[in-house]
Amino acid sequence: MGTVARVQAPQGNTGDPIRDSALGLVPETVDPIAGLNRSVWRSSPVRPALLEIVRLRNARTVNCQFCKSVRYDVARRDGLTESKVDQIRDGYEQSALSEEEKLAIAFADAYLHDPKAMTAELAARLKRHFSAAQLAHLAIALIAFNATSRCAVSIGGMPDNLPITEIAAP
Template sequence: MTKSRVSLPANAGDDPISGSALALQPEALAAFNQLYGTLWSRGVLDHPSKELARLRNARKTNCVFCKNVRFSQAKAEGLDETQVEQIRDGYEDSDLSSRQKLILSYTDTFLIAPNEIDDALQNAMKGEFSDEEIVELTAALALFMGFSKIAVSLGGMPDSLPTFEMPTPD
């Protein structure tokens, strides 16, 4: 069952994003889609790294759509469902690589207490990622968090979805 806390316009799209409450702000939705596509398809950070952060955010915000979509480029670059299943609380003891665990740790800190990005976490990030990659990851996290919270708080997303793959935003 899908419940929306606002009335959707008659011209809302068919996909979960353009068919959501965001359709009430078409210019903002278009700007989001452009920025989101830029971060995904014209950035410097690899797609599996961004996808790990996006999926961890989805689990923290409980966005049904975000939790169940997989972007094709991350999958093509090697992110698989075995890894995705480990993006849960307790990932520290998982089989994920140290780089993947670092991304999840940075994501959690960003989402929960961004002022607690201490010297140790900052140094670990700088040891693994370029400054450009850190900025891209952080900007992506802000978008993931903000827009998933919009979707969750306004409603209108399906209550459940199967896991599915879709093209990477461009």
């Protein structure tokens, strides 16, 4: 990964991390992407801590330092502690995470690694546990998290490490 960003972010200072990033170079898409991020957090039939677990699993897999360092305030208020975040790693199946949380990670992993290899057993468990609306929302959230974190990695210039920072949900 390059240590210097491949493109320069616009000089905006809107306070919106998406608009102020290099994504601001494409005005035709930045508003829809920011709107999607807002909908993912504001219109969710899934509790925020579960969304945050999926987001952090993606961040860890993609190795986006920016995404890994962020904690959404709504997820913390919903009970996502750092002790719980520490369990979103290899071997999570044996962790103290709940069955719902483990299932959400398994869903993210199927997406992130080999979607074609998703088992019938996992598909059946997902359908049993989540409503159709919850699954659709999780799918949309996962695409949004993954697409934006891969954007950040592709642009480059990411530090090796960043302190954990709480931010307000959009």
